[in-house]
Amino acid sequence: MTGKTLQALRAEFPLLQTCTYLNSNSTGAFPRGMxxxxxxxxxxxxxxxxxxxxxxxxxxxxxxxxxxxxxxxxxxxxxxxxxxxxxxxxxxxxxxxxxxxxxxxxxxxxxxxxxxxxxxxxxxxxxxxxxxxxxxxxxxxxxxxxxxxxxxxxxxxxxxxxxxxxxxxxxxxxxxxxxxxxxxxxxxxxxxxxxxxxxxxxxxxxxxxxxxxxxxxxxxxxxxxxxxxxxxxxxxxxxxxxxxxxxxxxxxxxxxxxxxxxxxxxxxxxxxxxxxxxxxxxNAAGIHTIREHSLRCTARVMARADEAGLPVVTPRKDAHRAGIVTLRFPGDAQVARRLVAGGFVCSYRGGLRVAPHFYNTLEEVDLFMDRLVAEARKEAA
The missing domain is CATH 3.40.640.10 (Type I PLP-dependent aspartate aminotransferase-like (Major domain))
Structure with a gap:
């Protein structure tokens, strides 16, 4: 399964054209075929x-x-x-x-x-x-x-x-x-x-x-x-x-x-x-391709959080984590609310949860993390 194929499947989710959606741990994006x-x-x-x-x-x-x-x-x-x-x-x-x-x-x-x-x-x-x-x-x-x-x-x-x-x-x-x-x-x-x-x-x-x-x-x-x-x-x-x-x-x-x-x-x-x-x-994407892409995306989230000094709660080893990365830091609930209000959709359940799926891209992950880090720094100032 190639990245081009995943990109083609991404087009089946209209929601992705309206926001940066990394919230599949709460609700997956709605396919147009529905x-x-x-x-x-x-x-x-x-x-x-x-x-x-x-x-x-x-x-x-x-x-x-x-x-x-x-x-x-x-x-x-x-x-x-x-x-x-x-x-x-x-x-x-x-x-x-x-x-x-x-x-x-x-x-x-x-x-x-x-x-x-x-x-x-x-x-x-x-x-x-x-x-x-x-x-x-x-x-x-x-x-x-x-x-x-x-x-x-x-x-x-x-x-x-x-x-x-x-x-x-x-x-x-x-x-x-x-x-x-x-x-x-x-x-x-x-x-x-x-x-x-x-x-x-x-x-x-x-x-x-x-x-x-x-x-x-x-x-x-x-x-x-x-x-x-x-x-x-x-x-x-x-x-x-x-x-x-x-x-x-x-x-x-x-x-x-x-x-x-x-x-x-x-x-x-x-x-x-x-x-x-x-x-x-x-099934069109293939569950093993989905898993590989998920691990790449969640690794990018953790790396960006580490660069910004934001504590990562989620286990680091590939075998010990699924598709969610949870961050906990002072003001994380407020940051999550501001992100969602600004079109960067995540969720908060005792920590700020970031959940990229097969229809997300690494570029989206970076865009999301840019905004998250900026909001976290604003909260800490």
């Missing part, structure tokens, strides 16, 4: 016939299988819904937290959903154990040491939303499986920016969403289920789409034989149709 999907949906609703569901059913499944391919999973191993929290909560109802094996091990770098959600399962016997972060990262050895025969679930982020730190999943999965625990991975801040192969990793469950690095719809998240675990899952929070043959409209007598058994009610089809557009562009 507009045609929205127009088609509007026409469909204006001319409604029930037969539309035949095509929509196919579209919903096709996107789920396309996501599965993108992360190295087989057909039928992914189900989609409106957000990660809904899917993770539904998955949680599949587990028994009675007896000695009741612990849910999480880390101190999780998105707020994770500790809040698992704490809710304490009413069913779950006991949450938090492995604290050491600076920007959670040490894999410390995490593995917290996993023992009392552990039911290890729930951790692949990449931190706050620091961009990337977790080495392999030793965690190995340790969890050795003691009979299962691993739930939140990959929202890595999928689309970092290559993921769920089959090679052996993860039990992996969740992510479309609207950040996958350049898709805000209302689209997914759950991957390791195929050999599917038959063992009996979700208590369920709906008619989880049944074996929902479109017969007969009472469900069995769960679907695929990851669709983790579905709920009427599916959000439009978000899947919209998100397919961004996924097609990611």
């Amino acid at each position: 507009e045609a999907v929205l127009q088609r949906y509007a026409r469909t609703m204006q001319e409604w016939r029930d037969e539309v569901w035949e095509g929509w059913w196919a579209d919903w499944h096709a996107y789920a299988d396309a996501v599965a391919r993108f992360i190295g999973g087989p057909p039928g191993s992914v189900v989609t819904d409106g957000n990660l929290t809904t899917l993770m909560g539904r998955l949680g109802t599949c587990f028994d937290f009675q007896g000695e094996r009741r612990r849910v091990v999480i880390t101190g770098l999780e998105f707020p959903t994770v500790p809040f959600l698992w704490s809710g399962f304490s009413r069913y016997g779950a006991e949450t154990v938090v492995v604290p972060a050491e600076g920007a990262r959670v040490d894999a050895e410390a995490l593995c040491a917290a996993i023992d025969e009392r552990t039911r679930i290890v729930s951790l982020c692949h990449a931190s939303f706050a620091t961009g730190a990337l977790m080495d999943l392999e030793p965690v999965v190995k340790r969890a499986h050795a003691v009979g625990a299962q691993v739930v991975v939140d990959a929202y801040q890595s999928v689309g920016a970092v290559p993921i192969d769920v089959s090679a990793l052996g993860v039990d469950f992996l969740l992510g969403g479309a609207h950040k690095w996958m350049c898709g719809s805000v209302e689209s998240a997914f759950l991957y289920v390791r195929p050999d675990l599917t038959d063992s899952l009996r979700p208590a929070a369920t709906g008619w789409m989880a049944g074996e043959n929902p479109l017969t409209f007969e009472p469900a007598r069995a769960w679907a034989p695929t990851a669709r058994r983790l579905a709920g009610g009427t599916p959000a089809v439009l978000p899947s149709q919209l998100s397919q557009v961004g996924l097609d562009l990611l």
